[in-house]
Amino acid sequence: MGMQLVHGFRRLETDELARLTFLGAAGEVTGSIYLLESEHARVLFDCGLCQGERHSRTQNARPFPFRVKDLDAVVLTHAHIDHSGLVPKLTRAGFRGKIHATEASGELLGVLLRDSAHIHEQDTKAENRRRMRHGQRPLEPLYEVADAERALERLVLHPFDAAWEFGEDLRLRFARAGHILGAASVECWVRSGTVERKIVFSGDLGRRHEPLLLPPEPPREADLVLLESTYGDRDHKDLDATVEELARALREAVQDGGNVIVPVFAVGRAQEILHYIGQLERDGRIPELPVFLDSPMAVRATELYRRYAECFQQTSAGGPCQALEPRQLEFCRTPDESMRLNDRRGIVILSSSGMCEGGRILHHLRHNLWRASTDVVIVGFQARGTLGRALVEGARRVRIFGEPVAVKARVVTLGGFSAHAGQSELVEWVAPLVKAGARVALVHGEDEKRAALAAKLVERLRTEAWQPLFGDRVVLRKRGEALAFERAAERRAATSR
Numbered sequence: 359m360g361m362q363l364v365h366g367f368r369r370l371e372t373d374e375l376a377r378l379t380f381l382g383a384a385g386e387v388t389g390s391i392y393l394l395e396s397e398h399a400r401v402l403f404d405c406g407l408c409q410g411e412r413h414s415r416t417q418n419a420r421p422f423p424f425r426v427k428d429l430d431a432v433v434l435t436h437a438h439i440d441h442s443g444l445v446p447k448l449t450r451a452g453f454r455g456k457i458h459a460t461e462a463s464g465e466l467l468g469v470l471l472r473d474s475a476h477i478h479e480q481d482t483k484a485e486n487r488r489r490m491r492h493g494q495r496p497l498e499p500l501y502e503v504a505d506a507e508r509a510l511e512r513l514v515l516h517p518f519d520a521a522w523e524f525g526e527d528l529r530l531r532f533a534r535a536g537h538i539l540g541a542a543s544v545e546c547w548v549r550s551g552t553v554e555r556k557i558v559f560s561g562d563l564g565r566r567h568e569p570l571l572l573p574p575e576p577p578r579e580a581d582l583v584l585l586e587s588t589y590g591d592r593d594h595k596d597l598d599a600t601v602e603e604l605a606r607a608l609r610e611a612v613q614d615g616g617n618v619i620v621p622v623f624a625v626g627r628a629q630e631i632l633h634y635i636g637q638l639e640r641d642g643r644i645p646e647l648p649v650f651l652d653s654p655m656a657v658r659a660t661e662l663y664r665r666y667a668e669c670f671q672q673t674s675a676g677g678p679c680q681a682l683e684p685r686q687l688e689f690c691r692t693p694d695e696s697m698r699l700n701d702r703r704g705i706v707i708l709s710s711s712g713m714c715e716g717g718r719i720l721h722h723l724r725h726n727l728w729r730a731s732t733d734v735v736i737v738g739f740q741a742r743g744t745l746g747r748a749l750v751e752g753a754r755r756v757r758i759f760g761e762p763v764a765v766k767a768r769v770v771t772l773g774g775f776s777a778h779a780g781q782s783e784l785v786e787w788v789a790p791l792v793k794a795g796a797r798v799a800l801v802h803g804e805d806e807k808r809a810a811l812a813a814k815l816v817e818r819l820r821t822e823a824w825q826p827l828f829g830d831r832v833v834l835r836k837r838g839e840a841l842a843f844e845r846a847a848e849r850r851a852a853t854s855r
């Protein structure tokens with residue numbers, strides 16, 4: 359990897375309008391970071407944490423490959439940690455610029471960045487106790503809650519659709535991307551004299567028919583578009599069929615009087631599942647059930663979803679869709695409220711973390727997995743190596759808090775819920791841009807997924823997409839060929855020759 363790439367923020371060549379460098383999510387799904395340098399501004403688009411893989415800890419800890427103090431601003435597409443989670447590391451390293459986001463993203467960032475910082479502090483403390491015992495030097499945390507607070511102080515919030523000027527040569531605008539509350543695609547115009555070129559960052563794109571969010575709005579034209587490719591290789595199962603599977607799982611679960619445990623991501627999936635349970639109850643497709651949302655972060659996010667109902671789909675009557683909730687919904691905020699659920703039967707518990715890697719869900723699994731009357735309903739992606747994945751793959755015995763637990767519960771996996779556009783929706787989203795002449799760079803997807811999407815784009819839109827790696831860049835020119843794609847490996851070879 360091109361770790362040596364250190365950006366001295368060299369001046370642009372006279373015919374260069376701007377440069378865009380891929381510093382993350384280039385051939386992987388997490389850690390989105392793109393650096394735009396124009397004549398007058400240096401701006402990061404997203405600043406995400408690498409998640410999931412074993413090497414992500416070292417990846418997150420390595421210094422930024424540019425001088426943080428020379429950076430003017432950060433623009434965030436949405437609040438998910440793999441797009442925003444390194445922002446507190448920037449403030450810790452001395453970043454003094456502003457952080458731009460949509461209004462709802464700003465609120466969610468308050469929840470997610472504080473939580474992320476808290477986890478880093480706790481993890482480092484635990485790791486350092488171990489290191490001290492072994493006579494090793496303690497580690498610095500990636501960042502602390504104070505760094506997250508400093509980042510939140512630097513937020514500048516914008517409504518959707520309203521363009522704003524940045525510095526002397528940039529104009530920016532947030533367009534709806536679906537996905538989660540506040541999520542946006544970013545349009546960025548760069549100008550010099552009479553020349554103007556435009557880059558579109560898709561951000562993470564949601565699906566067209568999500569009741570709790572307005573559908574993505576594809577920008578109409580661009581010179582360059584960075585398109586996510588998380589599900590570049592396939593379409594999702596039909597949503598109605600998945601909701602019916604959820605109904606069936608809940609009906610069967612209540613018959614034997616056991617508990618239903620649903621691991622959920624606190625932002626997005628939790629609110630979506632609550633909405634569907636509420637809808638199924640009102641349609642008489644399931645009986646009314648006592649439902650508990652047991653995660654302080656999910657409770658906060660649910661309150662924000664209620665507050666930002668203007669982001670929701672419109673009903674046929676023209677008003678925003680009502681977020682339906684189960685009639686007997688209760689929030690568990692304190693540990694006491696959570697522990698009281700241990701003695702209950704015949705209830706539905708939604709808790710996080712979504713992949714059963716930590717949080718209160720672990721307690722509920724420990725109390726319920728060994729009972730044959732329990733149903734575990736999996737509604738989200740489970741990465742390799744997680745407890746959630748072990749359950750999906752039919753493990754008969756798991757370890758929770760160091761203790762073996764027999765798995766007698768029934769585990770039902772519902773594959774059709776996703777906050778990401780599937781392949782067809784991605785192609786449809788980018789089609790108008792390609793028809794208007796935009797070049798496409800595929801980001802935020804594992805290599806084989808973006809390769810599949812690239813092949814689809816050739817087949818459907820007759821366009822060859824770039825598949826950047828770390829350090830590769832696109833140069834935007836003032837005249838002649840508008841864009842040039844440069845490989846970092848070739849650049850290094852040329853300078854060392």
Ligand SMILES: [Zn+2]
Nearest residue numbers: 436438537562
């Ligand atoms: Zn996301």
